[in-house]
Amino acid sequence: MTLAIIGIVVWIGLWALNVMLARWLTERKARIVVPIIFGLTLVLVVELVVTGLNVPFVILPKPSEMVARLFTSLPMLWADFAQTILKGALTGYIMGCAAALSVAFLASRSDFLRRGLLPLGNFVAALPVVGLAPIMVMWFGFGWESKAAIVVSMCFFPMLVNSVQGLAATSAIERDLFKTYAATPVQQLSLLRLPAAMPFILNGLKVCTPLALIGAIVAEFFGSPSFGMGFRIKTSVGSLSLDLVWAEIIVAALAGTGFFGLLLIVERSLTFWHPSQRR
Amino acid sequence: MSVVSAQGLSLTYPGNIEALKSVDLSIEAGEFVSFIGPSGCGKTTLLRVVADLEQPTGGTVLVTGQAPEEARQARAYGYVFQQPGLLPWRTVEGNIFLPLALMGQNRAEAAGRIADVLKMVELDGFGTKFPWQLSGGMQQRASIARALAFDAELLLMDEPFGALDEIVRDRLNEQLLELWRATRKTVLFVTHSIPEAVFLSTKIAVMSPRPGRISKIIDNPLPADRPLGVRETTAFLDVAAEVRAALREGMDE
Numbered sequence: 428m429t430l431a432i433i434g435i436v437v438w439i440g441l442w443a444l445n446v447m448l449a450r451w452l453t454e455r456k457a458r459i460v461v462p463i464i465f466g467l468t469l470v471l472v473v474e475l476v477v478t479g480l481n482v483p484f485v486i487l488p489k490p491s492e493m494v495a496r497l498f499t500s501l502p503m504l505w506a507d508f509a510q511t512i513l514k515g516a517l518t519g520y521i522m523g524c525a526a527a528l529s530v531a532f533l534a535s536r537s538d539f540l541r542r543g544l545l546p547l548g549n550f551v552a553a554l555p556v557v558g559l560a561p562i563m564v565m566w567f568g569f570g571w572e573s574k575a576a577i578v579v580s581m582c583f584f585p586m587l588v589n590s591v592q593g594l595a596a597t598s599a600i601e602r603d604l605f606k607t608y609a610a611t612p613v614q615q616l617s618l619l620r621l622p623a624a625m626p627f628i629l630n631g632l633k634v635c636t637p638l639a640l641i642g643a644i645v646a647e648f649f650g651s652p653s654f655g656m657g658f659r660i661k662t663s664v665g666s667l668s669l670d671l672v673w674a675e676i677i678v679a680a681l682a683g684t685g686f687f688g689l690l691l692i693v694e695r696s697l698t699f700w701h702p703s704q705r706r
Numbered sequence: 707m708s709v710v711s712a713q714g715l716s717l718t719y720p721g722n723i724e725a726l727k728s729v730d731l732s733i734e735a736g737e738f739v740s741f742i743g744p745s746g747c748g749k750t751t752l753l754r755v756v757a758d759l760e761q762p763t764g765g766t767v768l769v770t771g772q773a774p775e776e777a778r779q780a781r782a783y784g785y786v787f788q789q790p791g792l793l794p795w796r797t798v799e800g801n802i803f804l805p806l807a808l809m810g811q812n813r814a815e816a817a818g819r820i821a822d823v824l825k826m827v828e829l830d831g832f833g834t835k836f837p838w839q840l841s842g843g844m845q846q847r848a849s850i851a852r853a854l855a856f857d858a859e860l861l862l863m864d865e866p867f868g869a870l871d872e873i874v875r876d877r878l879n880e881q882l883l884e885l886w887r888a889t890r891k892t893v894l895f896v897t898h899s900i901p902e903a904v905f906l907s908t909k910i911a912v913m914s915p916r917p918g919r920i921s922k923i924i925d926n927p928l929p930a931d932r933p934l935g936v937r938e939t940t941a942f943l944d945v946a947a948e949v950r951a952a953l954r955e956g957m958d959e
Contacts, residue, residue: 490921600791603759607785609778618804622795700794700836 430479434472441468474633488670496670497677503654504678511656512682514571516643519578524586524635526579531590537622541591552584557645564650571655577646582635589634593627594620596626626701627693636690640683708732709770709860709892710756716764717751724917725751728765731911733919735859738886738893740903741911741920742949744957749896751865755787756894770860781809783860784853787870790845790866792837792852798824798897799833802852811858823851826885843874850882854889861893867902871899879905880934887930901937904928904945912949914956921956924948 445464449457470490476482477489484492490614497504534540560577567573597619605615647657656675698704710805714727726748741749754760755767758774769777773905775781784805792801799820806816824830827847837845846866853861867875886893897903903910904926912922926945928936936942 598791600787600789603787603791604785604791607757607778607783608805609781610808615806618808619793622793625795670892678949698795700838702838706836 428479428611431476432479434475434479435580437475438468438472440493441471443706451535452462456602461637466634468607470672474632483667485667488673492670493673493677496668497674503659504674506654507656507659507675508678508682510571510652510654511574511643512679515646515655516578516639518571519575519643520582520639522575522637523579523639524581524632527586527631528590531587531594532616534587534591535594545588545591548584548587551580552588557581557642560642560649563646569650569652573650574655578639578642581638581642585634585638589627589631590624593624593631596627626694626703628699629690629698633687633690633694637683640679644679707734707771708768709735709737710768712765712767712893714765715755715762716763717748717755717760718764726755726762727917727919729918729920733892733894733909735892736890737909738907739897739909739911740895740907742900742903743895743913743918743953744898744915746918747913747915747956749913750864751918753862753894753896754830756902757783757797757862772819780855781805782858783815784856784858786788786846786850786853786861786863786866788865790837790842790847790849792848793835794838797834797836798829798848798851801848801943802855805852805856819857823854826854826888826938827851828881841874843870843878846870847878847881850885853958854885859891860889863895864892865896865898868897876900876934876943882887882906883932900946900949904942904949905932905934905937910945912952912956914953922952924952 441464445461445468448464450460452460473487474490477487478609488496530540530544534544557577559580560573563576564575567576601619601623602615605619610618644657644660647655648661651658656679660672660675663669663675695704710731710733712729712731715726716724717726717733718724728751729748731786741752743749751760756769756774758778764801767774769780770780772780772782792798793804796804802820802823803813806819807813820833821830824833827850829844829851831849832840832844832848837848840848847868850863850866853863861920867878870878879902886906893906894929895903895906908925908930910924910926912924913919914921924945928941928945
């Protein structure tokens with residue numbers, strides 16, 4: 428009980444520290460320091476409260492136990508990460524997004540395709556595609572291929588809708604301008620429509636990032652070899668090794684955040700001109 | 707030989723809307739012709755027909771002695787739109803380079819020309835800025851520089867200064883006049899400002915709506931050398947009055 432109360436005191440203390448730091452530091456430093464302190468506060472408070480109130484291990488392990496498990500199981504976590512994120516999610520993500528972009532190019536050339544495909548796309552995007560997982564496992568087997576297939580089907584339509592919108596995002600004046608220059612269709616695509624579509628394409632890539640993670644992990648619940656992040660989460664819950672479950676969740680969160688951050692950097696450098704990115 | 711000529715040019719949109727009806731026109735090399743009229747009189751449409759951005763439904767048009775489409779393919783004209791239409795991901799230099807790049811020049815070949823046209827519109831020093839870092843007037847000047855980049859003999863301008871405030875507009879009018887005197891390009895200039903038309907043009911084509919047509923062509927007797935002060939002279943005001951009368955007449959018919 429005392430520990431729980433200490434936890435609350437710690438929380439209030441660090442909160443006050445953050446408020447003061449936010450006032451003293453330059454905005455740039457505060458943007459980095461304040462979230463770190465906030466995160467540490469959260470971990471520390473959970474640690475103290477969980478210890479102090481004797482929260483059962485299966486309900487919530489202590490953060491220290493999660494981190495300890497993370498470091499003692501590194502080889503296993505790496506194998507799971509490689510199987511689920513690198514093979515399943517990333518392969519599917521690249522295939523799905525590339526396919527969607529190619530179809531978007533075709534659709535932007537053909538009114539028929541666009542009118543036919545987009546309503547269908549909106550319909551399919553609204554389906555809980557994870558429901559397809561058992562079917563994909565039947566089709567493509569237990570390996571990472573079926574996970575990649577799920578990810579393809581989850582990423583394809585959001586990416587397509589964004590790309591088609593992006594490729595149509597030029598103004599009448601810009602199109603007329605290229606016409607007065609007698610530009611070829613290829614020139615118009617590479618110098619006008621593709622650059623204009625970039626903000627939309629990157630938006631699509633950002634939307635698809637968490638979808639790919641969810642798809643690859645959840646699909647493993649429906650059948651997988653004896654490793655992989657989804658497999659590990661499912662079996663570890665069964666054997667009450669909740670620290671390992673949380674360690675996997677930490678890995679997934681780090682992978683997702685890291686990749687998203689990478690996309691933000693790419694976005695910043697490619698679409699610096701867009702009103703949302705200008706400084 | 708006329709640079710732009712039209713005989714019985716008509717354009718009827720679906721729904722029997724006559725945007726242009728039997729327009730006859732002949733513009734000689736080196737002329738500065740303004741097209742003035744109320745909205746809906748077809749002045750922009752006429753310019754777009756010359757540029758091959760609209761297809762006429764009757765009559766003939768010749769641009770530099772060719773059909774509009776051939777003239778467009780031959781890059782016979784530069785077009786300045788109502789908005790600057792600069793690509794935001796390209797610098798000002800990059801935007802001016804665009805038409806040259808489309809013609810197959812590389813950046814090094816074009817560098818001299820880009821510097822020249824930037825100087826012509828008094829934007830030297832701003833070449834490495836992005837369009838959104840410039841004011842509206844500067845952006846429009848950059849778009850004029852872009853239209854000048856490949857040195858076409860014919861310049862088509864569709865209300866290029868319509869969205870700018872009067873002070874900037876006066877300055878740009880002066881610059882445009884100087885530019886025209888220096889290069890003697892043939893200019894077709896759409897406007898709905900009487901002072902602008904009288905100040906800039908050698909000829910003023912007054913247009914009237916429903917159906918869109920040229921109701922009167924007024925020769926401007928003002929000398930080619932026109933300081934801004936010319937607008938207070940009686941000669942200027944007389945031409946302006948004549949244009950205003952012609953506009954009113956066109957509306958009453």
